Amino acid sequence: MALSGHAGPPPFVRLAAHAVRWRLLSELARGDLRVRELVALVGHPQNLVSYHLRLLRSSGLVTSRRSSFDGRDSYYRLDLARCAHALAAAGSALHPALRLVPAEPAITTGDSAPPSVLFVCTGNSARSPIAEALTRHRAGGRAEVASAGSHPKPRLHPAAVRVLRRQYGIDIAGRRPRHLDTMTGGRFDYVISLCDKVREVCPEFDGRPRRLHWSMPDPAAGDGTEGDRAFERTAAEIDTRLRYLLPVLAPTPHQEVRP
Structure with missing residues (x-):
């Protein structure tokens, strides 16, 4: 792989580089959330949050499911497996040695x-x-x-x-x-x-x-x-x-x- 190619940043890098989208990804990495909860967490108007959620959904990084408690509401979920693949591809695009390796379980006992x-x-x-x-x-x-x-x-x-x-x-x-x-x-x-x-x-x-x-x-x-x-x-x-x-x-x- 040539290290000095002229291709632009990988799609994940371009998508995640926006501050609002990165914040949404960070919050959804912790668990599934509704739009109003994301609005409160990121501190931006709902129309702006919904716009960026649409972009994340169109990329396949975020999906939504209708709430079984309130059918008028939806929960948004981050597809961590797809994120892992996208991050690995981004690292490899910069240099083959930067391909990410999935983390091993870190839970321990000891003291x-x-x-x-x-x-x-x-x-x-x-x-x-x-x-x-x-x-x-x-x-x-x-x-x-x-x-x-x-x-x-x-x-x-x-x-x-x-x-x-x-x-x-x-x-x-x-x-x-x-x-x-x-x-x-x-x-x-x-x-x-x-x-x-x-x-x-x-x-x-x-x-x-x-x-x-x-x-x-x-x-x-x-x-x-x-x-x-x-x-x-x-x-x-x-x-x-x-x-x-x-x-x-x-x-x-x-x-x-x-x-």
Whole structure:
């Protein structure tokens, strides 16, 4: 590759170099947000924020989903995998040796307590138990993980059990959904909501955990004609998000044992 070529900056560099768009990317890297939340965070009028969101959406870096809590609203999400590829391409365009390498999980034990994560959704029968199981599997014991629901179902959805066993070799058949109320006395470093409805009712927790939101449709909400495919997509999306969460999970100083 010639280092003195006359091509302009790669598309990602041109797009992300704008101050407002960079701020939007930075906020969405932390979790899914609505337009009014982004307006408050970046401190610019909604029409300007919406304009830059349209540009980011047209690039494929940002996608949106209709809120399951309020169908008139949408959550915006940063596609971290696409960002990773775009950043790697930008580095390679400048010099082959600058190609970025994905970060390895950085969570450690040692003198620090492992980070604790709580995943919440409505029924605790599909999305949050999938996230709990995949996090425990990927973290290899270096994180404490739990999940719960605001209105737990009587049992796990059979398709969630099948997909985890078939696609990831994880068996959660013996697990039962838990109520969110059983977690209110616990201390967590991260509380991650996976559905728009539970985000509105999720209680506060001691220790001021970091709150993240991943806006994900309920894979059980369809008419059943898709079989397990909706659950496979849900698990794959959660697994992708975890690849970018695990490297930034921070261990905390030793304190009381968490549930």
